Amino acid sequence: MRRELERIEIPDEHEARERAWRLVERAFAEREPQPQRRSWKPIAVLAVALVAIAGLLSPPGRAVLDEIRQVVGVKESQPALFSLPAAGRLLVLSDAGAWVVDRDGSKRLLGDYREASWSPFGRFVVVSRANELVAMAPGGDVHWTLPRPDVRFPRWGGSRTDTRIAYLSDGELRVVGGNGKGDRLLDSQPADRAPMWRQGAGHVLVYQRRDGTIRAVDADTGAELERKVPPETFLSQADLALAHDLLGVGDFATPVRSPDGRWLAVGWAEADQFVFVRAAGGRQIRAVANVSAQFRSRSFPTIAGWCCAP
């Protein structure tokens, strides 16, 4: 059988080899450690963003800014490698679709989906494309699909045994059970922003309406729990992060936190890098270069989540 398998003709075999060799040769040449000059502009962007992040985690201040500058200046990145600095798996969105990245850096394309979110304990992923919401295992096995028009911002929340998925469809905010059943309308006037589940008991969803107000509602009953109150008075730290996004305070790629809480991952589009910042136990920064190419994307990929330690 080996001879027969080797005799099978493959279209453009020779050309493919030459194309591949050119790429590999170039990647090998670029692999050599190059002293990099960093302009202060991207550093400033990163620093400002990280100060914003730090503001959500610890008291912001000049010291933090200086520390970040110092860390960025001391280049510790290994741009050719792509392994995660902490346990768990990343969800990444690129022009090619939704990807799962394992800790060792191996990647799996789930399919041509434009958005994705982990289930609360990382056992499943909810993905969406124009007219479909899909729940699947990280390995790619589809559990259920729900046809809906113009699906956006799917977000999965809840406990280990009882979960809900919130999403926007055709300009409406809807909620469906984690098993794909019980789909219902929650609000017909949501803003065009991602909702977020509040951590803790119950299924409390925080989202913004088109009139600018922020609401916290019981997703099962639709009852409004809080509304248009300054975020500090009723939002948890996680909610503050949400409010930060909802209110458009920062447009730097939204950071995601590692499952152990020690690392933050942010996208740094200008440098085409994912940057991992250790937020506990001593500052460290690790960078992954050539992110767009690695995820077959023309536009800069987005880190959609980091979950969960096996």
Add this chain to the structure above:
Amino acid sequence: MAAAGRDERASVRAAQRGHASGIEALFRLHWPRAFRTAYLVVHDAAAAEDIAQEAFLAAVRNLDRFDRGRPFGPWLHRIVVNRAIDWTRARQLRGEAELQDALAAPEQAGALDESLLGALAALPPEHRAVIVLRHLLEYTPGEIAELLGLPRGTVNSRLRRGLDSLKEQL
């Protein structure tokens, strides 16, 4: 065989030291089978090229961490086969292309090729991968089990079912 192993280790060492001749030797040695392996699993030349290419780029990226005491081929083949399986599953999930459509591509292939390709295409991607690993790359079932992280019994069962199916169709 031992000499080939020494040559390969020398190539890895040279590449790790930054010599382009090392990576070129590894590429020339392993590309044909990596590409063919991917093609026989995905049945799409462009996708196979992407998959094999990505595997080599991953090798370049991880070169410094590579243990020279271990053979390069199995490490590369593992990446290729897993990505080929993932790609095939993703295509099936997307419903963007049917396997039969993909089979129309190699118009110049001979009748034997087409029948063998067609028979392979009828197998699930996991079975195709095991058949290719066993009969093209000549790994033992134990080695395949280790490569794919599967129980040996599963590998044997996939091999047996795959071969039975191929015999029926050929």
